[in-house]
Amino acid sequence: MPDSGIYFGLGFGANSTQFKNQKLEATGTSTVTNTATGALVSKGTAGGPPVGIGMDTVNSISPALQAGYFEKLQGTNYLWGLKFSYNYLGGTYYLDKSWFLDFSYTYSVTQDKTANYYSTYNNPGSPNTYSGSLIGSSTGTATVQSASLSLNRVF
Numbered sequence: 001m002p003d004s005g006i007y008f009g010l011g012f013g014a015n016s017t018q019f020k021n022q023k024l025e026a027t028g029t030s031t032v033t034n035t036a037t038g039a040l041v042s043k044g045t046a047g048g049p050p051v052g053i054g055m056d057t058v059n060s061i062s063p064a065l066q067a068g069y070f071e072k073l074q075g076t077n078y079l080w081g082l083k084f085s086y087n088y089l090g091g092t093y094y095l096d097k098s099w100f101l102d103f104s105y106t107y108s109v110t111q112d113k114t115a116n117y118y119s120t121y122n123n124p125g126s127p128n129t130y131s132g133s134l135i136g137s138s139t140g141t142a143t144v145q146s147a148s149l150s151l152n153r154v155f
Contacts, residue, residue, distance in 0.1 A: 001094045002154060004071035009102060011064040011150025018143045019055040021112065026136030035129045053140075064148040066102065085148070098154050106146045114139045 027047035034041055070081030085104060094100040115138050122131040 005154035006069050007152045007154045009066045009150040009152030013062045013064045013148035015060045015146045017058045022053040022140035023050040024138045025050040028134045030132035102150050104148045108144050110142045112141050
């Protein structure tokens with residue numbers, strides 16, 4: 001292993017995204033009127049408790065690119081340096097003095113995110129017209145894990 005160097009590498013990553021705690025909550029309102037006369041036929045509201053949504057885990061392979069600089073700390077086998085790593089989504093073993101393998105693992109979790117929505121509808125027909133609204137929210141979090149392996153060359 002050299003005492004210092006600039007390196008560039010190409011490789012691939014194996015990625016897994018899990019969607020957890022996905023819930024949907026909604027309330028619908030409906031008004032039914034007679035199309036010919038405009039008279040109210042019925043009116044109502046429907047809703048319920050939040051419903052869990054089962055979403056599959058998404059697995060993928062992606063290209064990885066990295067570049068960096070390293071230098072040995074004087075009198076030790078420890079290194080310091082900078083590394084730029086790009087894994088489209090998005091441990092080191094030297095093969096000889098110029099080539100090395102690098103393995104990286106990333107684990108990240110998002111906070112619970114809630115999206116609110118509101119939508120109206122109007123379905124004219126004969127003999128009745130149906131109109132109303134849908135009000136609700138969806139909540140969830142995502143966990144992403146990525147393992148990358150790259151082959152690098154020191155210059």
